[in-house]
Amino acid sequence: MVRLSSFDVYPKTLQEFRERTLTGAVISLVCAVLIVLLAGIELADFLTVKKSEHLFVDTSRGKPLQININITFPALPCSVISLDTLDVSGNHVPDVMRHITKSPLDQHGGRLPQELPNTAGRPAAAAARRLLAAGHGVSEEEFEDGRAAVQMLKTNLVGKPDALLSKLLAELLPSVFEDKGAIEDLRKHLGEGCHIEGHLLVNKVAGHFHFALQKADHHVLMTVFKRRDALNVSHLVHSISFGEPYPGMRNPLDGQHKVLHNGSGFFQYYIKVVPTIYEPLGAAPLHTNQYSYTELFRTTQELEKLPAVYFHYELSPIMARTSEERRAFSNLLTGLCAVVGGVFTVASMVDSSLHALGKRIKKGEA
Secondary structure, three states: OHHHHOOOOOOOOOHHHOOOOHHHHHHHHHHHHHHHHHHHHHHHHHHOOEEEEEEEEOOOOOOOEEEEEEEEEOOOOHHHEEEEEEEOOOOOOOOOOOOEEEEEEOOOOOEOOOOOOOOOOHHHHHHHHHHHHHOOOOOHHHHHOOHHHHHHHHHHHOOOOOHHHHHHHHHHHHHHOOOHHHHHHHHHOOOOEEEEEEEEEEOOOOEEEEEEEOHHHHHHHHHHHOOHHHOOOOEEEEEEEEOOOOOOOOOOOOOEEEOOOOOOEEEEEEEEEEEEEEEOOOOOOEEEEEEEEEEEEEEOOOOOOOOEEEEEEEEOOEEEEEEEEOOOHHHHHHHHHHHHHHHHHHHHHHHHHHHHHHHHHHHHHO
16 A cells, blocks of 8 residues: 555645645635636537538539529519529429419508409410411511501401301400400509519529519500500519528528619529538438529610519539537546646646745745
8 A cells, every 4th residue: 555655646745734825715716716617618618519611512413403482572463473494404394383372462561362363365365466476477576566467367367268267266356456354454453562482493403583574465564554664573582592491591682672663674683502511410411502692683775675583593513511510528528627727737826926925025024
């Protein structure tokens, strides 16, 4: 036992050789408070989940891209707004409205009950206009002014032996130039807005989705609104995202308000999509996307087009990984030992210095 005790690196002094001082008591209390404070900081740092980010080349392929849409058009009724998509390979999304809902809004932004549109005669009129225009090499807009249509009927349809075609045109002709039912229905909904919400599943390639005015009803639109400037495509973007959100994710288009007080135009948003893997602590990784964007607006005087809102997106070849991490428990123990040992060591040095200084001061006074 005597030989074993020789390895003790903490030699003990006798009680009668120990001296307790007021300075030592103050330093001991300060030392205890400091240890508790620093240990609390170490524990809080251990419990804090930190995020680390890394970039690498995206090698994932074949997965569809989900586009989440939540947007409001306060100055256009739902019946005139159409949604379409197109990617660089020329593919459209089949049944694009499958996961999209349109909700009519009143002038104050409140929801209106859904109404079934009155489409009596409208498909026939639109189909006739497209058929006659396409079959004679003119655009539908040229056909809408009536002169091209009249000339077609005079030069191509008079005296034709096809009784079925003649009968069809006789039934459709009153509706070709003016769809009164559609015009009255649209006028009834003037002043309403439209809220569009849902998601699209598109190919993971560059493309665009856009909100445009239905070209099949161009004649109806011009009859009711008179001019393109009156088709106000002001919009409020509540949320546009690509994929599922994760904690702390920020979509820069969220909350963007584009309000036109005079005239109308053509909005274009150019979006750079960055594929992202989010790895939460203790859970499966989430594959999603972040993005940045720029925008361009041109008036109807600059472009001979109907007003529209386009979102062009392009995929980045670089993928981002965001991981949640927490310090290892061994690091916590190491930090606590360093705090306790360091504070006691520094405190003992301060106490020894103050004690020696006090002795010298007493000797000087003596």
